[in-house]
Amino acid sequence: MEVLENTMINNIISQSLKDSMTYEEYRTLVSNLVEEKSTTGNDKTEALINYTMLNDRRMRRWDKTVKLSEASVEKVKSFNRKVTWLVLTESWCGDAAHIVPVIDKVAQLNGNIDYKIVLRDDNEDLMDQFLTNGGRAIPKLIMIDNETEDVITTFGPRPSVATKMVNDYKAEHGKLSPEFKEDLQRWYNKDKGQSTVEDLINLLD
Secondary structure: HHHHHHHHHHHHHHHHHOOOEOOOOOOOHHHHHHOOOOOOOOOOOOOHHHHHHHHHHHHHHHHHHOOOOOHHHHHHOOOOEEEEEEEEEEEOOOOHHHHHHHHHHHHHOOOEEEEEEHHHHOHHHOOOOOOOEEEOOEEEEEEEEEEOEEEEEEEEOOOOHHHHHHHHHHHHHHHOOOOHHHHHHHHHHHHHOHHHHHHHHHHHO
């Protein structure tokens, strides 16, 4: 039964990879959508269009400013297994705007890591294999062994530190408030991608 399930997941991943983009292609797509006053995803609401515009600016900033320590660079460069990092995202997702540029910075350091992006709403079969607490939370990174095509592990939708913050707040208050969401954005800005870098390095271990 498990073999059948793995084969099915591998087939879904293989199909999604055919429709995947590089990070550069994704950034071009988002910038073009901003020009067109549009967004990725099935819902083209004004709110989501505005989030896409905001996230384009965020990603542009992180593309320029994310830095890795020498120790982190060495750890990434020493990884010697050929893998694909397949990431599900959408242009309107606030967490993704802080995370997908950091993934790119890490992947650029090692030619063994092939970084690909797909849109969640265009890949529901894939998304539904990698739910978080039953929800289609993004961004979601799926780490695939290029030789065996097996899924090694996953990351997301947030770095572990932010995940704990969210879970603790939900446990106390039931749901996330607009104020908490603003606090989370401030945390991302203060963290400068370092928690995401740490979690990605742990994937490579």
